[in-house]
Amino acid sequence: MLCLGLLVVVTGVRAEEMSFSRYGLNSGDMVSITIFGEEDMKVETRLSDAGTISYPFLGEIRVKGMTVGQLQNFLTQKLKGDYFVDPKVSASITEYRKFFVSGEVKDPGGFSFEPGLTLEKAVALAGGFTQRASRKDIIVNREEKGKLTERTMKLDESVLPGDIINVKESFF
Template sequence: METDRTSSLYFSLSAVLMVFVLMCSGVASADQLMSLSRYELGSGDKIGISVFGEEDMEKELILTDAGTVSYPFLGEFRVRGMTVGQLQKYITDKLKDGYFVDPRVSVSIKEYRKFFVSGEVKSPGGFSFEPGLTLEKAVALAGGFTQRASKKGIMVTREERGRAVERELTLNGSVLPGDIITVKESFF
Protein backbone atom coordinates (compact mmCIF):
# COMPACT_ATOMS: atom_id res chain seq x y z
CA MET A 1 0.00 0.00 0.00
CA GLU A 2 2.81 2.39 0.93
CA THR A 3 4.67 1.66 -2.32
CA ASP A 4 1.53 2.50 -4.33
CA ARG A 5 1.40 5.91 -2.64
CA THR A 6 5.13 6.42 -3.23
CA SER A 7 4.77 5.53 -6.94
CA SER A 8 1.75 7.80 -7.28
CA LEU A 9 3.54 10.66 -5.50
CA TYR A 10 6.64 10.16 -7.68
CA PHE A 11 4.53 10.29 -10.87
CA SER A 12 2.61 13.37 -9.67
CA LEU A 13 5.78 15.24 -8.76
CA SER A 14 7.36 14.32 -12.10
CA ALA A 15 4.32 15.62 -13.98
CA VAL A 16 4.25 18.89 -12.01
CA LEU A 17 7.97 19.43 -12.61
CA MET A 18 7.55 18.78 -16.35
CA VAL A 19 4.67 21.27 -16.58
CA PHE A 20 6.67 23.88 -14.67
CA VAL A 21 9.73 23.48 -16.92
CA LEU A 22 7.67 23.61 -20.14
CA MET A 23 5.76 26.71 -19.02
CA CYS A 24 8.89 28.54 -17.85
CA SER A 25 10.71 27.75 -21.08
CA GLY A 26 7.79 29.05 -23.15
CA VAL A 27 7.48 25.73 -24.99
CA ALA A 28 3.80 25.28 -24.20
CA SER A 29 0.91 27.37 -22.92
CA ALA A 30 -1.08 26.44 -19.82
CA ASP A 31 -4.13 25.55 -21.98
CA GLN A 32 -2.10 23.26 -24.20
CA LEU A 33 -0.42 21.57 -21.24
CA MET A 34 -3.82 20.82 -19.74
CA SER A 35 -4.84 19.28 -23.08
CA LEU A 36 -1.63 17.23 -23.25
CA SER A 37 -1.97 15.96 -19.66
CA ARG A 38 -5.35 14.57 -20.68
CA TYR A 39 -3.94 13.56 -24.05
CA GLU A 40 -5.30 10.21 -25.16
CA LEU A 41 -2.85 7.97 -26.97
CA GLY A 42 -3.72 7.02 -30.53
CA SER A 43 -2.45 5.15 -33.57
CA GLY A 44 0.94 6.43 -34.68
CA ASP A 45 2.10 7.70 -31.27
CA LYS A 46 5.55 6.44 -30.26
CA ILE A 47 5.85 5.67 -26.55
CA GLY A 48 8.69 4.61 -24.29
CA ILE A 49 8.11 2.12 -21.48
CA SER A 50 10.69 1.14 -18.89
CA VAL A 51 10.84 -0.65 -15.56
CA PHE A 52 13.48 0.65 -13.16
CA GLY A 53 16.37 -1.81 -12.83
CA GLU A 54 15.13 -4.04 -15.69
CA GLU A 55 17.00 -3.19 -18.92
CA ASP A 56 15.21 -5.92 -20.88
CA MET A 57 11.89 -4.21 -20.13
CA GLU A 58 12.90 -0.91 -21.80
CA LYS A 59 10.98 -0.58 -25.08
CA GLU A 60 10.04 2.08 -27.61
CA LEU A 61 6.77 1.16 -29.29
CA ILE A 62 4.52 2.68 -31.95
CA LEU A 63 0.78 2.18 -31.52
CA THR A 64 -0.63 0.07 -34.36
CA ASP A 65 -3.60 1.05 -36.52
CA ALA A 66 -5.72 -0.86 -34.01
CA GLY A 67 -4.23 1.19 -31.15
CA THR A 68 -2.36 -1.72 -29.60
CA VAL A 69 1.21 -2.43 -28.46
CA SER A 70 3.02 -5.61 -27.51
CA TYR A 71 5.05 -5.65 -24.29
CA PRO A 72 7.04 -8.41 -22.52
CA PHE A 73 4.95 -10.63 -20.20
CA LEU A 74 1.75 -8.80 -21.15
CA GLY A 75 1.55 -9.59 -24.87
CA GLU A 76 -0.52 -7.38 -27.14
CA PHE A 77 -3.05 -5.07 -25.54
CA ARG A 78 -5.11 -1.99 -26.45
CA VAL A 79 -3.64 1.39 -25.50
CA ARG A 80 -5.69 3.76 -27.69
CA GLY A 81 -7.71 6.15 -25.57
CA MET A 82 -5.51 5.82 -22.46
CA THR A 83 -3.53 8.71 -21.02
CA VAL A 84 0.15 8.21 -20.17
CA GLY A 85 -0.79 7.98 -16.47
CA GLN A 86 -3.49 5.38 -17.11
CA LEU A 87 -1.12 3.29 -19.20
CA GLN A 88 1.58 3.49 -16.54
CA LYS A 89 -0.86 2.31 -13.88
CA TYR A 90 -2.19 -0.48 -16.14
CA ILE A 91 1.29 -1.87 -16.82
CA THR A 92 2.31 -1.55 -13.16
CA ASP A 93 -0.79 -3.45 -12.02
CA LYS A 94 -0.33 -6.20 -14.61
CA LEU A 95 3.38 -6.66 -13.80
CA LYS A 96 2.59 -6.85 -10.06
CA ASP A 97 0.22 -9.69 -10.82
CA GLY A 98 2.76 -12.53 -10.76
CA TYR A 99 5.81 -11.05 -12.48
CA PHE A 100 7.43 -8.38 -10.25
CA VAL A 101 7.14 -7.55 -6.56
CA ASP A 102 7.28 -3.76 -6.84
CA PRO A 103 7.76 -2.63 -10.46
CA ARG A 104 8.68 1.04 -10.99
CA VAL A 105 7.14 1.63 -14.42
CA SER A 106 7.75 4.77 -16.44
CA VAL A 107 5.82 5.65 -19.60
CA SER A 108 6.57 8.62 -21.83
CA ILE A 109 5.60 9.89 -25.25
CA LYS A 110 8.67 9.79 -27.49
CA GLU A 111 6.94 11.12 -30.59
CA TYR A 112 3.37 12.32 -31.07
CA ARG A 113 1.33 11.24 -34.07
CA LYS A 114 1.31 13.64 -36.99
CA PHE A 115 -1.18 16.41 -37.64
CA PHE A 116 -2.32 17.24 -41.17
CA VAL A 117 -2.84 20.48 -43.09
CA SER A 118 -4.87 20.58 -46.31
CA GLY A 119 -6.52 23.13 -48.55
CA GLU A 120 -5.12 26.54 -49.42
CA VAL A 121 -1.56 26.14 -48.15
CA LYS A 122 1.58 25.90 -50.28
CA SER A 123 2.71 22.45 -49.10
CA PRO A 124 -0.17 20.40 -47.67
CA GLY A 125 0.67 17.19 -45.85
CA GLY A 126 1.40 15.52 -42.52
CA PHE A 127 3.77 17.12 -40.01
CA SER A 128 5.40 16.15 -36.72
CA PHE A 129 3.68 17.58 -33.65
CA GLU A 130 5.54 19.42 -30.90
CA PRO A 131 4.06 20.94 -27.73
CA GLY A 132 3.28 24.65 -28.10
CA LEU A 133 2.05 24.31 -31.68
CA THR A 134 -0.50 26.92 -32.76
CA LEU A 135 -2.53 27.07 -35.96
CA GLU A 136 -0.31 29.88 -37.25
CA LYS A 137 2.83 27.76 -36.73
CA ALA A 138 1.14 24.74 -38.34
CA VAL A 139 0.31 26.78 -41.45
CA ALA A 140 3.92 28.03 -41.54
CA LEU A 141 5.14 24.40 -41.51
CA ALA A 142 2.86 23.81 -44.51
CA GLY A 143 4.61 26.60 -46.45
CA GLY A 144 2.17 29.37 -45.52
CA PHE A 145 -1.12 30.44 -47.03
CA THR A 146 -1.72 30.55 -50.78
CA GLN A 147 -2.97 33.82 -52.30
CA ARG A 148 -6.50 32.43 -52.36
CA ALA A 149 -6.53 31.28 -48.73
CA SER A 150 -9.10 32.50 -46.25
CA LYS A 151 -7.40 33.35 -42.97
CA LYS A 152 -10.76 33.24 -41.21
CA GLY A 153 -12.93 30.22 -40.74
CA ILE A 154 -10.10 27.70 -40.69
CA MET A 155 -11.53 24.37 -39.65
CA VAL A 156 -9.92 21.66 -37.55
CA THR A 157 -11.22 18.12 -37.24
CA ARG A 158 -10.21 16.57 -33.92
CA GLU A 159 -11.04 13.25 -32.33
CA GLU A 160 -12.86 13.73 -29.04
CA ARG A 161 -14.17 10.75 -27.05
CA GLY A 162 -13.89 8.52 -30.08
CA ARG A 163 -15.75 10.88 -32.44
CA ALA A 164 -14.48 13.29 -35.09
CA VAL A 165 -15.52 16.82 -34.16
CA GLU A 166 -15.13 19.77 -36.53
CA ARG A 167 -14.69 23.30 -35.21
CA GLU A 168 -13.36 26.67 -36.27
CA LEU A 169 -9.91 27.64 -34.98
CA THR A 170 -8.21 31.04 -34.74
CA LEU A 171 -4.57 31.53 -35.75
CA ASN A 172 -3.43 31.49 -32.10
CA GLY A 173 -5.52 28.40 -31.29
CA SER A 174 -3.76 25.24 -30.14
CA VAL A 175 -3.18 22.35 -32.50
CA LEU A 176 -3.06 18.81 -31.09
CA PRO A 177 -1.62 15.56 -32.44
CA GLY A 178 -3.87 13.93 -35.02
CA ASP A 179 -5.67 17.19 -35.91
CA ILE A 180 -6.74 17.67 -39.51
CA ILE A 181 -6.61 21.37 -40.46
CA THR A 182 -8.48 22.58 -43.52
CA VAL A 183 -7.75 26.06 -44.92
CA LYS A 184 -10.62 27.14 -47.17
CA GLU A 185 -10.52 29.38 -50.20
CA SER A 186 -11.41 33.04 -49.79
CA PHE A 187 -14.11 34.47 -52.04
CA PHE A 188 -12.56 37.94 -52.03
Protein backbone atom coordinates (compact mmCIF):
# COMPACT_ATOMS: atom_id res chain seq x y z
CA MET A 1 0.00 0.00 0.00
CA LEU A 2 2.92 2.32 0.76
CA CYS A 3 4.31 1.76 -2.74
CA LEU A 4 0.99 2.79 -4.32
CA GLY A 5 0.98 5.94 -2.20
CA LEU A 6 4.50 6.77 -3.32
CA LEU A 7 3.57 6.14 -6.95
CA VAL A 8 0.70 8.61 -6.65
CA VAL A 9 2.94 11.26 -5.03
CA VAL A 10 5.85 10.77 -7.43
CA THR A 11 3.79 10.76 -10.63
CA GLY A 12 1.39 13.46 -9.52
CA VAL A 13 -1.62 11.28 -10.42
CA ARG A 14 -4.58 11.60 -8.09
CA ALA A 15 -5.86 8.32 -6.63
CA GLU A 16 -9.31 8.71 -8.18
CA GLU A 17 -7.69 8.99 -11.65
CA MET A 18 -6.07 5.55 -11.26
CA SER A 19 -9.02 3.64 -12.71
CA PHE A 20 -8.54 0.07 -13.80
CA SER A 21 -11.10 0.35 -16.60
CA ARG A 22 -11.85 3.38 -18.72
CA TYR A 23 -14.45 1.51 -20.78
CA GLY A 24 -17.72 3.43 -20.76
CA LEU A 25 -20.89 1.37 -20.57
CA ASN A 26 -23.32 1.73 -23.45
CA SER A 27 -26.55 0.31 -24.88
CA GLY A 28 -26.36 -3.46 -25.35
CA ASP A 29 -23.77 -4.15 -22.64
CA MET A 30 -24.82 -6.77 -20.06
CA VAL A 31 -23.87 -5.98 -16.47
CA SER A 32 -24.03 -7.99 -13.26
CA ILE A 33 -24.49 -6.16 -9.96
CA THR A 34 -24.30 -7.71 -6.49
CA ILE A 35 -24.29 -6.47 -2.93
CA PHE A 36 -22.23 -8.58 -0.56
CA GLY A 37 -24.50 -10.49 1.80
CA GLU A 38 -27.69 -9.48 -0.04
CA GLU A 39 -28.48 -12.30 -2.51
CA ASP A 40 -31.91 -10.81 -3.30
CA MET A 41 -30.23 -7.68 -4.69
CA LYS A 42 -28.29 -9.49 -7.44
CA VAL A 43 -29.22 -8.13 -10.86
CA GLU A 44 -28.00 -9.15 -14.30
CA THR A 45 -29.36 -6.82 -16.95
CA ARG A 46 -28.67 -5.39 -20.39
CA LEU A 47 -28.44 -1.62 -20.84
CA SER A 48 -31.47 -0.32 -22.72
CA ASP A 49 -31.29 1.68 -25.93
CA ALA A 50 -31.32 4.79 -23.72
CA GLY A 51 -28.36 3.50 -21.68
CA THR A 52 -30.42 2.79 -18.57
CA ILE A 53 -30.90 -0.12 -16.18
CA SER A 54 -33.58 -0.86 -13.63
CA TYR A 55 -32.36 -1.52 -10.11
CA PRO A 56 -34.34 -2.41 -6.94
CA PHE A 57 -35.22 0.60 -4.74
CA LEU A 58 -33.74 3.01 -7.31
CA GLY A 59 -35.88 2.31 -10.39
CA GLU A 60 -34.56 3.21 -13.82
CA ILE A 61 -31.13 4.86 -13.73
CA ARG A 62 -28.97 6.15 -16.57
CA VAL A 63 -25.55 4.48 -16.55
CA LYS A 64 -24.44 5.13 -20.15
CA GLY A 65 -20.85 6.38 -20.21
CA MET A 66 -20.05 5.23 -16.66
CA THR A 67 -17.14 2.87 -16.05
CA VAL A 68 -17.74 -0.22 -13.92
CA GLY A 69 -16.00 1.53 -11.00
CA GLN A 70 -18.17 4.62 -11.39
CA LEU A 71 -21.29 2.42 -11.47
CA GLN A 72 -20.20 0.72 -8.23
CA ASN A 73 -19.58 4.09 -6.54
CA PHE A 74 -22.87 5.52 -7.82
CA LEU A 75 -24.92 2.57 -6.54
CA THR A 76 -23.07 2.57 -3.21
CA GLN A 77 -23.87 6.25 -2.65
CA LYS A 78 -27.53 5.88 -3.69
CA LEU A 79 -28.15 2.81 -1.51
CA LYS A 80 -26.17 3.92 1.54
CA GLY A 81 -28.19 5.33 4.41
CA ASP A 82 -31.76 4.99 3.13
CA TYR A 83 -31.58 1.28 2.31
CA PHE A 84 -28.30 -0.15 3.66
CA VAL A 85 -25.82 0.88 6.35
CA ASP A 86 -22.63 0.13 4.38
CA PRO A 87 -23.37 -1.65 1.08
CA LYS A 88 -20.47 -3.47 -0.62
CA VAL A 89 -21.49 -3.15 -4.27
CA SER A 90 -19.76 -5.14 -6.97
CA ALA A 91 -20.41 -4.62 -10.68
CA SER A 92 -18.96 -6.33 -13.73
CA ILE A 93 -19.56 -6.57 -17.46
CA THR A 94 -20.77 -10.07 -18.30
CA GLU A 95 -21.23 -9.42 -22.02
CA TYR A 96 -20.04 -6.52 -24.16
CA ARG A 97 -22.21 -5.11 -26.93
CA LYS A 98 -21.56 -6.51 -30.39
CA PHE A 99 -19.36 -5.07 -33.10
CA PHE A 100 -20.24 -5.40 -36.78
CA VAL A 101 -18.25 -6.32 -39.88
CA SER A 102 -19.51 -5.69 -43.42
CA GLY A 103 -18.13 -5.37 -46.91
CA GLU A 104 -15.55 -7.66 -48.48
CA VAL A 105 -15.51 -10.42 -45.85
CA LYS A 106 -16.79 -13.97 -46.24
CA ASP A 107 -19.33 -13.95 -43.40
CA PRO A 108 -20.46 -10.38 -42.50
CA GLY A 109 -22.54 -9.78 -39.38
CA GLY A 110 -22.54 -8.92 -35.70
CA PHE A 111 -20.05 -10.57 -33.35
CA SER A 112 -19.51 -10.72 -29.61
CA PHE A 113 -16.70 -8.46 -28.44
CA GLU A 114 -13.80 -9.77 -26.38
CA PRO A 115 -11.13 -7.57 -24.77
CA GLY A 116 -7.89 -7.46 -26.78
CA LEU A 117 -9.66 -7.72 -30.13
CA THR A 118 -7.76 -6.27 -33.10
CA LEU A 119 -9.09 -5.43 -36.54
CA GLU A 120 -7.30 -8.47 -37.98
CA LYS A 121 -9.00 -10.77 -35.44
CA ALA A 122 -12.38 -9.15 -36.13
CA VAL A 123 -12.00 -9.86 -39.86
CA ALA A 124 -11.02 -13.45 -39.03
CA LEU A 125 -14.25 -13.84 -37.00
CA ALA A 126 -16.11 -12.68 -40.12
CA GLY A 127 -14.58 -15.53 -42.14
CA GLY A 128 -11.59 -13.59 -43.44
CA PHE A 129 -11.13 -11.36 -46.46
CA THR A 130 -12.71 -12.12 -49.83
CA GLN A 131 -10.43 -12.17 -52.90
CA ARG A 132 -11.53 -8.63 -53.74
CA ALA A 133 -10.92 -7.17 -50.29
CA SER A 134 -8.59 -4.27 -49.64
CA ARG A 135 -6.36 -4.90 -46.67
CA LYS A 136 -5.56 -1.21 -46.37
CA ASP A 137 -8.92 0.47 -47.02
CA ILE A 138 -10.85 -0.55 -43.91
CA ILE A 139 -13.22 2.05 -42.49
CA VAL A 140 -14.37 1.94 -38.86
CA ASN A 141 -17.31 3.94 -37.57
CA ARG A 142 -17.08 4.46 -33.82
CA GLU A 143 -19.02 6.49 -31.27
CA GLU A 144 -16.65 8.82 -29.43
CA LYS A 145 -17.93 11.34 -26.89
CA GLY A 146 -21.47 10.99 -28.22
CA LYS A 147 -20.52 11.55 -31.88
CA LEU A 148 -20.06 9.02 -34.66
CA THR A 149 -16.56 9.22 -36.15
CA GLU A 150 -15.25 7.51 -39.26
CA ARG A 151 -11.61 6.64 -39.83
CA THR A 152 -9.35 4.26 -41.69
CA MET A 153 -7.69 1.68 -39.44
CA LYS A 154 -4.74 -0.69 -39.72
CA LEU A 155 -5.05 -4.42 -39.03
CA ASP A 156 -3.13 -4.25 -35.72
CA GLU A 157 -5.36 -1.53 -34.20
CA SER A 158 -7.91 -2.26 -31.48
CA VAL A 159 -11.60 -2.80 -32.10
CA LEU A 160 -14.12 -1.65 -29.48
CA PRO A 161 -17.66 -2.81 -28.72
CA GLY A 162 -20.18 -1.15 -31.02
CA ASP A 163 -17.65 -0.53 -33.82
CA ILE A 164 -18.95 -0.86 -37.37
CA ILE A 165 -16.19 -2.15 -39.64
CA ASN A 166 -16.48 -1.87 -43.42
CA VAL A 167 -13.86 -3.66 -45.54
CA LYS A 168 -13.71 -1.91 -48.90
CA GLU A 169 -13.07 -3.52 -52.28
CA SER A 170 -9.56 -3.39 -53.76
CA PHE A 171 -9.27 -2.38 -57.39
CA PHE A 172 -5.86 -3.97 -57.95
